[in-house]
Amino acid sequence: MNAAMPNLLPAYAEIVLLVMACVILLVDLFLEDAQRWVTYVLSLLTLAACAFVTAGLGAISEPVYTFNNMFVSDVMANVLKLVTYVSVAAGMVYSRDYLADRGLFRGEYFSLALFATLGMMVMISANHFLSLYIGLELLSLSLYAMVALNRDSAQSTEAAMKYFVLGALASGLLLYGMSMIYGATGSLDISTVSRTLEMTSANRTVLVFGLVFVVSGLAFKLGVVPFHMWIPDVYEGAPSAVTLFIATAPKLAAFAMAMRLLVSALLALAVDWQQMLVLLSVLSMALGNLAAIAQSNIKRMLAYSTISHMGFLLLGLLSGVVGGNWLSAADAYSASMFYAIVYVLTTLAAFGMVLLLSRKGFEAEKIEDFRGLNRRSPWFAFIMLITMFSLAGVPPTVGFYAKLAVLQATIGAGQVWLAVVAVMFSLVGAFYYLRIIKLMYFDDPADNAVAISPRGDMGVLLSVNGLALLALGILPEQLLKLCLFAIKTL
Amino acid sequence: MTHHVPWLSLAIWLPIVAGVVVLASGSEKNAREARVIAFIGALAGFLVTLPLFAEFDIGTSAMQFVEDAPWIERYNIRYHLGVDGIAMPFLLLNSFITVLVVLAGWDVIQSRVSQYMASFLIMSGLMNGVFASLDALLFYVFFEATLIPMYIVIGVWGGPNRVYAAVKFFLYTLLGSLLMLVAFLYLYNKAGGSFDILDFHRLPLGMGAQTALFVAFLLSFAVKVPMWPVHTWLPDAHVEAPTGGSAVLAAIMLKLGAYGFVRFSLPILPDASHALSGFMITLSLIAVVYIGLVALVQTDMKKLIAYSSISHMGFVTLGFFIFNAYGVEGALVQMISHGFISAAMFLCVGVMYDRMHSRMIADYGGVANTMPKFAAFMMLFAMANCGLPATSGFVGEFMVIMGAMKFNFWIAFLSATTLIFGAAYTLWMYKRVIFGEVANAEVAALKDINAREFVILGLLAAMVLWIGLHPAPLTDIMHASVNDLLKHVAQSKL
Numbered sequence: 001m002n003a004a005m006p007n008l009l010p011a012y013a014e015i016v017l018l019v020m021a022c023v024i025l026l027v028d029l030f031l032e033d034a035q036r037w038v039t040y041v042l043s044l045l046t047l048a049a050c051a052f053v054t055a056g057l058g059a060i061s062e063p064v065y066t067f068n069n070m071f072v073s074d075v076m077a078n079v080l081k082l083v084t085y086v087s088v089a090a091g092m093v094y095s096r097d098y099l100a101d102r103g104l105f106r107g108e109y110f111s112l113a114l115f116a117t118l119g120m121m122v123m124i125s126a127n128h129f130l131s132l133y134i135g136l137e138l139l140s141l142s143l144y145a146m147v148a149l150n151r152d153s154a155q156s157t158e159a160a161m162k163y164f165v166l167g168a169l170a171s172g173l174l175l176y177g178m179s180m181i182y183g184a185t186g187s188l189d190i191s192t193v194s195r196t197l198e199m200t201s202a203n204r205t206v207l208v209f210g211l212v213f214v215v216s217g218l219a220f221k222l223g224v225v226p227f228h229m230w231i232p233d234v235y236e237g238a239p240s241a242v243t244l245f246i247a248t249a250p251k252l253a254a255f256a257m258a259m260r261l262l263v264s265a266l267l268a269l270a271v272d273w274q275q276m277l278v279l280l281s282v283l284s285m286a287l288g289n290l291a292a293i294a295q296s297n298i299k300r301m302l303a304y305s306t307i308s309h310m311g312f313l314l315l316g317l318l319s320g321v322v323g324g325n326w327l328s329a330a331d332a333y334s335a336s337m338f339y340a341i342v343y344v345l346t347t348l349a350a351f352g353m354v355l356l357l358s359r360k361g362f363e364a365e366k367i368e369d370f371r372g373l374n375r376r377s378p379w380f381a382f383i384m385l386i387t388m389f390s391l392a393g394v395p396p397t398v399g400f401y402a403k404l405a406v407l408q409a410t411i412g413a414g415q416v417w418l419a420v421v422a423v424m425f426s427l428v429g430a431f432y433y434l435r436i437i438k439l440m441y442f443d444d445p446a447d448n449a450v451a452i453s454p455r456g457d458m459g460v461l462l463s464v465n466g467l468a469l470l471a472l473g474i475l476p477e478q479l480l481k482l483c484l485f486a487i488k489t490l
Numbered sequence: 491m492t493h494h495v496p497w498l499s500l501a502i503w504l505p506i507v508a509g510v511v512v513l514a515s516g517s518e519k520n521a522r523e524a525r526v527i528a529f530i531g532a533l534a535g536f537l538v539t540l541p542l543f544a545e546f547d548i549g550t551s552a553m554q555f556v557e558d559a560p561w562i563e564r565y566n567i568r569y570h571l572g573v574d575g576i577a578m579p580f581l582l583l584n585s586f587i588t589v590l591v592v593l594a595g596w597d598v599i600q601s602r603v604s605q606y607m608a609s610f611l612i613m614s615g616l617m618n619g620v621f622a623s624l625d626a627l628l629f630y631v632f633f634e635a636t637l638i639p640m641y642i643v644i645g646v647w648g649g650p651n652r653v654y655a656a657v658k659f660f661l662y663t664l665l666g667s668l669l670m671l672v673a674f675l676y677l678y679n680k681a682g683g684s685f686d687i688l689d690f691h692r693l694p695l696g697m698g699a700q701t702a703l704f705v706a707f708l709l710s711f712a713v714k715v716p717m718w719p720v721h722t723w724l725p726d727a728h729v730e731a732p733t734g735g736s737a738v739l740a741a742i743m744l745k746l747g748a749y750g751f752v753r754f755s756l757p758i759l760p761d762a763s764h765a766l767s768g769f770m771i772t773l774s775l776i777a778v779v780y781i782g783l784v785a786l787v788q789t790d791m792k793k794l795i796a797y798s799s800i801s802h803m804g805f806v807t808l809g810f811f812i813f814n815a816y817g818v819e820g821a822l823v824q825m826i827s828h829g830f831i832s833a834a835m836f837l838c839v840g841v842m843y844d845r846m847h848s849r850m851i852a853d854y855g856g857v858a859n860t861m862p863k864f865a866a867f868m869m870l871f872a873m874a875n876c877g878l879p880a881t882s883g884f885v886g887e888f889m890v891i892m893g894a895m896k897f898n899f900w901i902a903f904l905s906a907t908t909l910i911f912g913a914a915y916t917l918w919m920y921k922r923v924i925f926g927e928v929a930n931a932e933v934a935a936l937k938d939i940n941a942r943e944f945v946i947l948g949l950l951a952a953m954v955l956w957i958g959l960h961p962a963p964l965t966d967i968m969h970a971s972v973n974d975l976l977k978h979v980a981q982s983k984l
Binding site: 374385395404407416430431438476481484 | 671675
């Protein structure tokens with residue numbers, strides 16, 4: 001019996017996180033409510049430690065496989081993980097007061113968030129259908145529980161229920177698709193599947209059938225039309241702090257999942273899945289942008305905006321292979337990766353603002369709550385201004401380069417019509433982002449509006465987050481290059 | 491010729507930095523500091539554009555004061571600046587108008603002063619960037635970024651219907667520019683991964699592609715100019731914008747669209763430009779004649795001047811699409827001249843509005859009795875607006891009509907009707923507002939312009955007369971570049 005120790009080095013960050021999540025769970029048992037900050041600080045320190053480990057691994061540009069090729073550490077994984085840590089940590093800082101005001105500032109939130117993060121990391125690093133699925137389930141189960149964190153709220157419970165039922169269905173679809181592909185290729189290992197598809201002629205009918213299910217499962221996780229139904233309800237029903245969590249980092253994991261499944265494993269079927277993505281992308285941009293206009297709840301509006309952004313993200317993924325040649329594939333996929341990262345950073349700031357405006361006994365859920373923000377706090381109105389323009393893709397914010405990158409990929413692939421459709425829908429999108437700016441700058445605040453006074457750390461971090469959108473908009477070079485490098489070394 | 495001082499970068503970034511400083515300095519309490527810093531910033535911004543004029547070499551059509559550095563290497567986007575004889579005058583015009591606008595808002599703007607001043611300074615820098623960019627994407631970034639401060643200026647300090655106007659302005663303009671972005675990306679791929687505008691000029695393109703690109707550019711620039719029938723945002727925006735906003739909008743922002751035609755449409759797409767010239771001329775003539783008539787029936791002074799702007803800009807697009815030196819040069823002179831005249835007209839209305847809080851012609855009458863100095867200034871600008879010889883308004887229009895005459899008599903004939911309609915709507919308005927008996931007690935109580943207003947209007951009057959009497963320095967600057975442009979347009983790319 002060969003029980004050789006696997007190479008643990010590529011998975012150090014995951015191990016640290018797992019151990020610390022368990023430790024935090026235990027420590028929290030012995031804490032009084034007044035000492036809950038210990039959990040908070042420990043969680044942040046854990047993420048910092050993971051970031052340190054991952055950054056150390058980042059020096060290796062060749063992919064390193066371990067656990068019998070089930071797990072891979074490559075540049076893309078490390079970059080995405082780093083952004084995930086940043087996003088989760090920022091989410092914790094933004095949420096602290098919000099959670100405390102609602103009696104939710106408890107160990108559960110932090111341990112669930114850390115386990116969800118672990119799930120995302122496994123998804124990002126998966127090189128095997130099963131490890132991918134395990135990561136996905138760990139993430140999903142943690143998220144279901146987080147949505148229902150406020151257990152006395154009927155709305156949250158309903159949202160969690162919906163999320164759970166639909167999520168389970170999607171997981172089922174994904175598993176079913178994977179089993180088909182296993183049937184056709186005889187392997188669950190992503191590298192092997194890819195090799196088998198290139199060399200032999202596997203049963204195409206079964207493969208394409210499986211592919212449809214895989215893409216459906218994927219579409220659900222990304223939240224693109226017609227698998228988007230859960231998004232508005234979950235975003236609205238979950239406590240805002242949890243909405244922030246769901247809306248940000250998991251999208252990175254979903255992007256990684258798309259890359260692993262579609263590109264690393266099923267690139268040979270690109271012609272088939274690209275067609276599917278075209279449909280998903282156009283529908284998402286259309287429905288997301290049009291439905292967002294009608295919303296009066298900011299969380300629902302951002303939910304539809306997410307749907308449209310995911311449609312945009314797909315534009316890069318579907319432009320990789322043109323007429324059987326994938327010379328420009330790295331360009332296109334790196335554009336999507338850039339888009340995903342920019343989307344996460346921007347959404348983080350947007351939900352951070354929602355949390356900033358909420359206070360004890362008051363949920364800043366209505367778009368109207370942004371009314372007159374420029375009078376109450378010119379600085380944070382400015383941060384929100386940058387955020388909204390970044391979401392709308394107006395230069396000089398970084399959102400523009402995200403749109404530019406995917407549009408360039410689309411046009412480079414010869415699909416000019418798709419680019420025209422995309423920009424027309426982003427014009428529609430600009431309308432509802434402008435409405436927020438209009439409320440902040442052109443209208444007077446409501447009579448009972450109180451002054452904005454965030455905790456110091458939150459104020460600083462939110463400012464840094466907003467300014468980063470502007471700074472990256474002026475100098476996007478490094479991040480663009482990093483994404484390209486990550487995809488090239490895949 | 492070597493230039494060690496990056497004048498163009500200074501012209502772009504100095505106002506922007508000043509704007510940020512103003513923004514940072516500003517709270518409601520120290521509005522005075524904000525005004526002073528803004529004025530210093532605007533003045534410095536103007537001073538750094540003077541070397542562009544002084545050191546400009548009129549003998550060449552090549553780009554001058556070139557700065558070129560990699561910016562985003564991933565997409566080969568370069569920080570590539572440079573001006574030729576077509577672009578250079580606009581930087582001066584822009585920086586000059588910004589100084590006046592800061593002065594004009596001195597007493598009038600009392601709420602959120604630092605944000606107001608900062609918006610104009612930042613906008614000024616961005617618009618300089620538009621005129622100086624030689625990289626299409628850099629151009630696009632500046633072009634789009636100007637929307638943000640203008641949106642805020644109209645929406646925050648505008649009139650009662652400001653929100654509608656601001657949103658309409660933003661969305662109309664964004665519609666066009668997004669298509670332009672797609673066009674740029676298409677050209678980028680065709681050019682083998684370069685956003686350099688000069689590379690685009692040399693790029694061979696088939697007729698189908700040229701036509702599609704022309705339409706994309708047309709939608710973008712036509713909205714900005716604005717040409718009939720996509721002009722409807724302009725009267726709304728002008729009426730609702732504060733005085734300074736209207737002045738900048740009319741004087742500079744409209745020119746961005748027209749500039750786009752000469753920088754992109756004509757040289758990159760010569761065949762499509764020729765093929766569609768009939769269409770463009772028709773649209774231009776509709777703007778000149780029909781919009782001129784529309785201006786005649788306006789009861790709101792700002793709306794009247796807004797329609798008059800559209801009509802005058804029709805002359806500009808007409809001049810471009812008759813493809814001869816008189817036409818193009820005349821159009822460019824008209825752009826500069828309209829920059830001064832429209833700014834002056836809006837500032838004149840602003841002077842009255844500050845005192846009476848009405849823009850309606852019917853509320854006025856006999857202003858000359860109480861504001862004689864003001865009446866004299868406005869007389870000059872009104873005359874310039876209808877194209878009286880010896881004012882700058884005459885030079886451009888006359889050159890365009892000359893060019894049109896060479897091209898086709900009837901086009902020249904129709905365009906020349908502007909001399910009648912322009913005179914009709916401008917002078918009729920002038921008569922109703924300024925002359926006659928003192929209409930009401932409010933007019934009787936009017937005070938004449940103060941020293942600050944005198945300086946603003948005086949400077950504009952000087953410019954209008956200077957270009958009117960001695961346009962040679964301006965046309966000399968443009969000459970080489972215009973000839974080069976016409977050479978490009980004459981060369982088929984098929």
